[in-house]
Amino acid sequence: MNKAQAKTRIQKRNVAIIAEAALEVFSAHGFRGATVDQIAKEAGLSKPNLLYYFPSKEAIHSHLMASLMDIWLDPLRELDADGEPLGEILGYVRRKLELSRNHPRESRLFANEIVQGAPRMQAMLEGELKELVDEKAAVIRGWMDTSRLLPADPHHLIFSIWSLTQHYADFDVQVRAVLGPEVPDPFPAAGSYLETLFTRLLKA
Known part of the structure; x- marks a missing residue:
């Protein structure tokens, strides 16, 4: 092992470490409320040490959002044009929903950025998001045009899936407040409900 x-x-x-700390701080306080000092403290690094890697809060946020976009797009990338249509939609x-369960901070960070008008993304x-959504919407429209799914607007279908799954993050x-302590994990029931909902909407 050499020094390099x-x-x-x-x-x-x-x-x-910095990215993980920034995710915690940005998801809790939003971009405007977060500071480099808070991120450095969360990371257990001195501010000068942090600034050696990232020259500004903006640079940290850009790095984080670029990584987040990959996480965000991967579930849609997996939608297979050659698969069984309803199964592919339900799989998505x-x-x-699993993304909301496993990455709630990332979801909140993304939501905060969008609510603020997405000035940094x-x-x-x-670009990347629109291109992928347009591509998959065309696949879904093809399934509908050949009567393999009931008709619906493909773009708004995708928006609905985003809304209904990301809500849980x-x-x-x-x-959890509404469901109460007797339902410690809302995700199993949410999954069953959403599967029923989209099956009824789309099954030909």
Whole structure:
């Protein structure tokens, strides 16, 4: 192990530590409410050490959002044009719900950015996200045009899946307050409900 290799591993580790700390701070306070000092404290690093890796709060946020976009798009990328249509839609619903279960902070961070008008990720929304959604909407429209699914607007179908699955991350406190302590995990019932909902909407 030479020094250059060790330094590279340390750098990668510290970047990961900073990203994890930033996710915690940004998801709790939003971009405007977060500070470099808060992120450095959460990361257990000095502010100068953090600024060695990222020159500004904006740079940290950009790094985090680029990583988040990959996490966000992967479930939709898996929708297979050659698969069984209803099964593919329900599989996408399950993957998005699982994303809300496993990555609630990422979901809240994404929601905060959108609510603020997406000033730091507009290019990603209009580029990579739009291209993928348009591609998969065309696949869904093809299934509907050949009567393999009941007709619906494909783009609004995708929006509905986002809304109904991400709700369980973005409004977790509200969901758990309403369901009460007798329902410690809302996700199994949510999955069954959403599967029934989209089956009834789309099954030909």
